[in-house]
Amino acid sequence: MNIFDYLNINGHVTVHKVFDNGTEELVYDDHNVIVSGMGVGLSCFFGLSGSNSVLDYQIDRFQLGVSGVTSNEVSTTYQLSGPLSSFSEYVGAEGELVAVSANQFANSLISQPVWYSLIPTHNITRINEKSVRYTLTLDKNSCNNLSRNGSDVSINELGLFMKNPFAFSTPAPILVAYKVISNIRKTNDFGLVFRWTLNF
Numbered sequence: 001m002n003i004f005d006y007l008n009i010n011g012h013v014t015v016h017k018v019f020d021n022g023t024e025e026l027v028y029d030d031h032n033v034i035v036s037g038m039g040v041g042l043s044c045f046f047g048l049s050g051s052n053s054v055l056d057y058q059i060d061r062f063q064l065g066v067s068g069v070t071s072n073e074v075s076t077t078y079q080l081s082g083p084l085s086s087f088s089e090y091v092g093a094e095g096e097l098v099a100v101s102a103n104q105f106a107n108s109l110i111s112q113p114v115w116y117s118l119i120p121t122h123n124i125t126r127i128n129e130k131s132v133r134y135t136l137t138l139d140k141n142s143c144n145n146l147s148r149n150g151s152d153v154s155i156n157e158l159g160l161f162m163k164n165p166f167a168f169s170t171p172a173p174i175l176v177a178y179k180v181i182s183n184i185r186k187t188n189d190f191g192l193v194f195r196w197t198l199n200f
Contacts, residue, residue, distance in 0.1 A: 009034050011198040013158075013179050018191040020140070028181045032196065033073045037105075038176040041165040051167035059124075059198075061100070061116040061161045061173060062136050064090075066146055068157025068180035077178050078106045080159050083114060084143065090117050095142030104161075105172040116161060116173065127197065134160060136194035143186045154183035158194060 015028035044050025045057050067082025084090055090099035098118040104111040123135040136158070146153050157180050161173035177198065186192065 009038065009198070009200055011177055011196065013181070013197075014195045015181055015184070016193045016195075017184075018140075018193055019189075024193065027184065030179070030181075032177050032179040033075065033077065034198075035075050035077045035175055035178050037078060037162065037174040041162040041174055041176060044165040050165045053167070056162075056164040056167055056171075058163050059119070059132075059134065059160050059176060060163050061118050062134070062194075063114070063116055063159045063161065064143060064155050065157035065159070066148065066153040066155060070180050072157075073178065073180055078175055079104065079111075080157050080175075080178070082148070082153075082157070083159075084146070086115060089146060090115060090143060092141055092144055095144075096139045097142045103168070103170055103172040105166065105168075105174045110168065110172050131197055131199045134194075134196045134198070136196065138186065138192040138194075140188045140191045142191075144188050146186065152185065154185045155192075156181055156183045158196075160196060160198075 011032040013032050016024040016026055018024050041057060063080050063083045065080035065083045072081055087099045090097050099115055100118060101113040101115055104114050119134055125133045127133050159175045160177040162176050163173055164171035165174060
C-alpha cells in the first residue's frame with residue numbers, strides 16, 4: 001500500500017484562463033500526484049528529525065514547466081522535467097509574480113539554485129479541517145511566449161514545494177505534489193488561475 005493511500009492524502013487541480021472582462025474558462029480539471037517528498041517532509045515533522053520551525057514545513061512556492069509527460073506522474077517524481085529557468089521566464093517585463101531563486105532537495109541531493117514563484121499567504125485557504133487550497137495566479141503579463149532552443153513551448157507541468165523541511169542554512173525546498181496538464185501556450189491575452197486542493 002502507498003503511504004499516501006494509508007494517510008489518505010490526495011489532491012485535485014483545476015486550471016482556468018482569466019480574461020480582461022473577468023470571465024473564466026475552465027481548461028483543465030483532474031487529480032494530482034502526491035510524491036515521495038511529501039512523505040519525507042512529514043517524516044521530518046512528526047519524527048522531530050528536521051527543522052524546529054513550523055514555517056519550514058509550509059507549502060509556500062510552486063514551479064511551472066514545459067516538458068511534462070504523463071509517465072512522470074508517479075510518487076517517486078522529485079523534480080519537474082523542464083521547469084522555467086529564469087526570473088524573466090516567470091515575471092517577464094511587467095508580470096506580477098514573485099519569483100525567487102533557491103536550492104532544491106531532490107533525490108537525496110541539494111541542487112544548484114533553481115527558480116520558483118512564491119504563493120502569497122492570502123492565496124492559501126483552509127477549506128475545512130482536512131483540505132487546503134492553493135490558488136496560483138499568473139497575471140496576463142507573466143510566463144508569456146516561452147521558448148526552448150528557438151521553438152515555442154507551452155506550460156504543461158506544475159509542482160508544489162515545501163519550503164525547507166531539513167532546515168538547511170540555504171533553504172532547499174522539496175517537491176511534494178506534481179501534475180502534468182494539457183498544453184497551454186501562455187500569452188498576454190489572458191491570465192491563468194490554478195486552484196490546487198490538497199486533502200489530508
